[in-house]
Amino acid sequence: MTASIDNTGSIISARGLTKRYGRTAAVDNIDLDIPAGRIIGLIGPNGAGKTTALKAILGLATFDGELRVLGLDPSKQRAQLMEDVCFIADVAVLPRWIRVWQLIDLTEKIHPRFSRERCMEYLSRTKIQQDKKVKHLSKGMVAQLHLALVMSIDARLLVLDEPTLGLDILYRKSFYSNLLNDYFDEERTILITTHQVEEIEHILTDLLFIQNGKIALNTSMEEVESRYCEVMVVPDRAAEARALCPMNERQVFGRHVFLFRDRDRATLRELGELHTPSVADLFVATMEDGEAQVAAATQAGAAQGGAA
Amino acid sequence: MNRLLALMQREFWENKGAFRTTPLVIGGIYVLGALMMIFTTAHIDNELYTFKESVRFAAQQPEELRSQVLYQGLLASSVFFTIVMWFVVFFYLLGALYDDRKDRSILFWKSLPASDTLTLVSKLLMAMVVAPAAFLAALIVTHLVIAIIASLMILAVDQNPWTLFLSVSQPIKAWSLIGLTYLAQSIWALPLFGWLLLVSSFAPRLPLLFAVLPPLIISGLQTWIGFLRTFTFENNLWGVIGRWFAHSPAIMSVQIDDDDGGNVALGAPVVDGFDHAITVMNIFDRLLSLEMLAGLVVAVVFLAGALWFRHRATDN
Numbered sequence: 135m136t137a138s139i140d141n142t143g144s145i146i147s148a149r150g151l152t153k154r155y156g157r158t159a160a161v162d163n164i165d166l167d168i169p170a171g172r173i174i175g176l177i178g179p180n181g182a183g184k185t186t187a188l189k190a191i192l193g194l195a196t197f198d199g200e201l202r203v204l205g206l207d208p209s210k211q212r213a214q215l216m217e218d219v220c221f222i223a224d225v226a227v228l229p230r231w232i233r234v235w236q237l238i239d240l241t242e243k244i245h246p247r248f249s250r251e252r253c254m255e256y257l258s259r260t261k262i263q264q265d266k267k268v269k270h271l272s273k274g275m276v277a278q279l280h281l282a283l284v285m286s287i288d289a290r291l292l293v294l295d296e297p298t299l300g301l302d303i304l305y306r307k308s309f310y311s312n313l314l315n316d317y318f319d320e321e322r323t324i325l326i327t328t329h330q331v332e333e334i335e336h337i338l339t340d341l342l343f344i345q346n347g348k349i350a351l352n353t354s355m356e357e358v359e360s361r362y363c364e365v366m367v368v369p370d371r372a373a374e375a376r377a378l379c380p381m382n383e384r385q386v387f388g389r390h391v392f393l394f395r396d397r398d399r400a401t402l403r404e405l406g407e408l409h410t411p412s413v414a415d416l417f418v419a420t421m422e423d424g425e426a427q428v429a430a431a432t433q434a435g436a437a438q439g440g441a442a
Numbered sequence: 443m444n445r446l447l448a449l450m451q452r453e454f455w456e457n458k459g460a461f462r463t464t465p466l467v468i469g470g471i472y473v474l475g476a477l478m479m480i481f482t483t484a485h486i487d488n489e490l491y492t493f494k495e496s497v498r499f500a501a502q503q504p505e506e507l508r509s510q511v512l513y514q515g516l517l518a519s520s521v522f523f524t525i526v527m528w529f530v531v532f533f534y535l536l537g538a539l540y541d542d543r544k545d546r547s548i549l550f551w552k553s554l555p556a557s558d559t560l561t562l563v564s565k566l567l568m569a570m571v572v573a574p575a576a577f578l579a580a581l582i583v584t585h586l587v588i589a590i591i592a593s594l595m596i597l598a599v600d601q602n603p604w605t606l607f608l609s610v611s612q613p614i615k616a617w618s619l620i621g622l623t624y625l626a627q628s629i630w631a632l633p634l635f636g637w638l639l640l641v642s643s644f645a646p647r648l649p650l651l652f653a654v655l656p657p658l659i660i661s662g663l664q665t666w667i668g669f670l671r672t673f674t675f676e677n678n679l680w681g682v683i684g685r686w687f688a689h690s691p692a693i694m695s696v697q698i699d700d701d702d703g704g705n706v707a708l709g710a711p712v713v714d715g716f717d718h719a720i721t722v723m724n725i726f727d728r729l730l731s732l733e734m735l736a737g738l739v740v741a742v743v744f745l746a747g748a749l750w751f752r753h754r755a756t757d758n
Contacts, residue, residue, distance in 0.1 A: 194552060194756045213557035221553050227757070229456070229547035236455050243448035244554045280550075 145170050145291050145323045146191060150199035153186050160186040161197070162347035170290070171320040173337055176327045177417055178344035184327045185223075187344065188295050191325075192221055204290060217246060220284045221293035228276055230269035234262060237283070247288040256282035256316075274305040281309060285317045292317070294326045298333075306333055313337070335413040343417060345424045351416075359410050363399060365392050367406040375405050382419035393419045445556050449564035450572065453538075460530045461572060465580030468526055472519065472584045476591055494599045501606050509610040516616035517693055520581055524624075524692055527577040531569045531631075535638035536649045538565040539752055544647075546757040558752045562639065562745065569635055574624035582617055619693075619720070626691040626725045633686075633737045636744030643751035657683065689733070691725045 146168040153161040161183045168174060178184045189195035191203055193212030201208060206215045228237065234257075241248050257264075260278045268276060277298065284292065298306040314337050318324060326334055341358065343351035353361075367375045372390045376383070378401070380392035393411050394402060402408055411419070454461055483493050500508065539562075542548040551561070589611075593603035628635075638653060645652040657679055664678035728734060 189756060192553075194549070196754060212552065213555050213560075216553060216555035221549075223549040223553075223757075224546075227546050227549040229542065229550060230545060231456055233455075236452075240448055240452055241554065243451075244445050244556050246555070 143170070144168055144202075145204060146325075147202045148199065149201075151187070151190060151201050152198040153183075153190055153195060154198070159347050161190065163199070164347075164349055166342075166349065166352070168323060168325070168340075170323050172339045173318065173324045173326065174340040174342055175331065175334055175338040175413070176325055176342045176344060177331055177413070178327075178350075179421060182344045183347040184344055185295060186347075188221075188223075188293055188325070188327065192219065192293060218289050219291045219293065220287050220289040221295070222280050222284055222297045223293075223295045224297070224299055226273070226276065228268045228280055231267065233265060233267050234271075234279065235264040237268070237279070238264075241283055241287075245287055248283075249286050249288070253282050253286035256285060256312075274301050277301055277305060277309060281312060285312070290322060292322065292324045294324065294328075296328055297326070298328065298330070306330070310334060310337055331413045331417065338413070341413065341416075343420050345421055346428070350424045351420050358413075358416065361396055362411050362416060363394050363397065363402055364409050364411045364415065365394065365402050365406050366390075366409075367392060371405055378402075381423055382415070384415075391415075446560055446564055446567075449556060449561060450568060453564060453568045454572065457534055457568075460534050461568070461576045464526060464530055465523065465577045468523055468577075469580045469584035469587070472522075473587050473591070476588050480591070480595060490599060493595075497596055497599055497601050497606070501601060505610050508607060509612065512607055512611040513616055516585060516611070516613060517620065519585070520620045520693060523577050523581050524694075527573055527624075531573050531635075532638065534573070535565070535569050535635055536642050536653060538568075539639060539642040539748065539755070540645055540649045543755055543757065548755060549757050552756075558749060562749055562752060565639065566635060566745075570628035570632075571625075574621070574628060578617065578621050578624060581620065582613075585613060585617075619722070622722065622725060623691050623693055623720060626729055629729055630686075630690050630734065630737070632741035633744065636741040636748065639748040640744045640751070643748040643755065686733075686737070689728060691720065691728050693720050 144167040146166060148164055148166040151161055151164040151166070152159055164187065176184050176187070186195065190197040190201060191208060193203075193208035193210075193215055196209055203215055204218050208215055232240075238250065238253055241253075242250050257279070260275065260282070262271060262275050262279055268279070271279065281297070298309050301309070310333060313324070318337075326338075328334060338355055340354050341351060342349065365375060366386075367390045369388065369390060372383075375390065375392045378392075378394065378397060380394050382393040384391050389406075392405075393415060399408065484490065487493055542551055589608065593608065596603040596606055641649050641653040661678045661680035661683075665680070668678065
C-alpha cells in the first residue's frame with residue numbers, strides 16, 4: 135500500500151515509484167521526499183537506476199506509482215514543470231548544428247525565466263564566441279555554455295546527470311564552484327549524479343545512495359558526521375575492533391580502517407584515531423552491506439524453499 | 443504563440459539548406475540556364491539574326507495568344523520547384539522527430555518549457571506553410587530576374603519589352619494559382635505528412651526504410667492474395683496511394699486544352715471520369731471531397747501516434 139502524497143513542502147515527493155523494463159525493475163518501489171534548499175548527491179553503481187529515476191522526475195519517462203515534482207505530475211505536465219526545473223543530462227546534448235547566439239535567442243524566447251544579461255555575463259568569463267557553432271566548441275566549452283544557460287534561468291530545481299563527464303579537472307573544478315557561488319541559494323534545490331563523488335562531496339548537503347533500484351541510504355551530511363565514524367587501528371587491535379561489528383574493513387599502509395555506524399565514540403577512540411568517512415568510503419561500505427543483505431535474503435529464501 | 447514562432451525559427455535554422463538554400467539554388471539554375479541560352483545564341487547566331495526574327499515574329503502574334511503562352515510558361519516553370527519541394531518536405535519530416543533522438547539533443551529540447559504538441563505543430567507548419575512559402579518566393583524572384591534579362595535582350599534588338607510581353611503577362615494570376623495549389627497540396631498531403639512524422643517519432647534507425655517498406659509489403663501481400671482469390675490484380679494500398687498522388691491538386695504538367703484553349707491540366711484533363719484540370723473550382727472540390735475527409739481521419743490517427751511516441755521519447 136502506498137500512502138498518498140500530502141507533503142506540499144517537498145520539491146520532489148515519490149510514493150512507490152517504480153519503473154520496469156520487461157521483468158526487471160530499474161526503479162523499485164521508491165519512497166522519497168526532497169525538501170527545498172538542498173544539494174543532493176544521487177549516487178549509485180552503474181545500472182542502479184539513477185538515470186531512470188531522474189528521467190521519471192523530469193518527465194522523460196513513464197512510471198508506476200505516485201510522483202510529484204513541485205506539485206506537478208512530470209509525466210503529464212512536463213512543459214509546465216520545465217518553467218521551474220532545469221536539467222543538464224550529460225555534457226553532449228546541446229544540438230550540434232546550432233550557433234551560440236541562436237541557442238541564447240531560442241532559450242530567451244521559449245523560457246519565461248531566462249535572463250539574457252546573466253547569460254552574457256557568464257559567457258563573458260569564458261572564451262566562447264557567439265557566432266560559433268556548438269560542434270566547433272571544445273567539450274569543456276559546451277559544458278560551460280550549457281551551465282551558463284542553465285544558471286541564467288531562475289529555476290527552483292536543477293538536475294545534473296553526470297554534468298562533467300569527460301571534462302578535464304580544471305573545467306570540473308570551475309563548474310562546481312560556479313554552481314555553488316553564483317547559483318545556489320536556500321530557495322533552490324540541486325540534484326546531482328556523478329561517479330566522481332570526491333569532487334562534489336564538499337558541496338553536498340544530502341546523500342542518496344541507490345542500489346538495485348532501491349534507496350540504500352538517505353541521509354544528510356550532518357547525520358553522516360554524527361552517525362558514521364572511521365577508526366584507524368593498528369593490526370594488534372584489529373580483532374577488538376572487529377568484535378564491535380563494523381560495517382566495513384579495509385587496510386591502508388598496514389593499518390586497518392574500520393567503518394562504524396551508531397557506535398559510542400568514546401569506545402572507538404580507545405582503538406585509534408577517529409574521523410568522518412569520505413562519501414566514497416561510505417558508499418563502498420553501504421553497497422557491500424546491501425549486497426550482503428541481498429545474498430543473505432536469497433540464501434534464507436532458498437533454505438525456506440528447501441524446507442518446504 | 444511566441445513559443446511556436448521560436449520553435450519554427452529553430453526548425454528554419456536547423457534546416458536552412460532545405461528551406462532557404464534549395465529553392466534559391468533552383469532559381470539559380472533557371473537563371474543560369476537563361477544566361478547560357480543567351481550566350482549560346484549569341485555565339486552561333488550571326489549578329490543575333492534568328493533571335494531578332496523570332497522576336498519580330500512573336501510581336502506579330504495576337505495579344506491573346508502571347509498572353510496565354512506566357513501564362514502557361516509561368517505555370518510550367520513551377521513544376522521543377524514543386525517536385526523538389528516535395529522531396530525537401532519528405533526528408534524534412536522524416537528527420538523531424540528522429541534527428542534529435544539520434545544525436546541526443548532531444549534531452550536539451552525537452553528541458554525547455556515547450557510541450558510535445560507544440561513541437562509537433564511547429565514541424566507540421568514548417569512542412570505545410572513555410573516550405574511552400576519559401577519555394578513560391580524563390581519562384582517569384584526567379585520570374586522577376588528572368589523577366590529583367592529577357593527585357594534587356596529584347597531592348598538590345600530594338601523591340602519594346604513592355605508591349606511585347608510585360609504588359610500582357612499575368613504574373614499575379616499565375617503566382618496566386620501556384621500558391622493556392624501549394625496550400626491545397628499541404629492539406630491534401632496531410633495523411634502522408636502524418637505518416638512521415640509517425641515514422642520519424644518511433645523509428646530506431648533508418649526512418650526511410652520504416653516509411654517505405656510497410657506500404658510496399660502490405661500492397662504486395664494484398665496483390666498476391668487478391669490474385670490467388672480471383673486471378674486478377676485488384677485494387678490495393680498501392681492503388682489507393684497512386685490515386686491519391688494522381689488526384690493531388692498540383693500542377694504537374696501543362697497543356698492547352700483544345701476546346702477552350704485555357705485549361706491548365708495534369709497530363710490528361712479527364713481520366714476515369716475524374717477532372718484533373720487545375721482550376722480554383724476543382725481544387726476546392728477536391729478539398730471538400732469524401733476522399734479528403736478520409737485522408738484527414740488517417741492523418742489525425744498518424745499524428746496522434748506521433749505525439750504518443752514523442753511524449754515517451756528520450757535519447758535511447
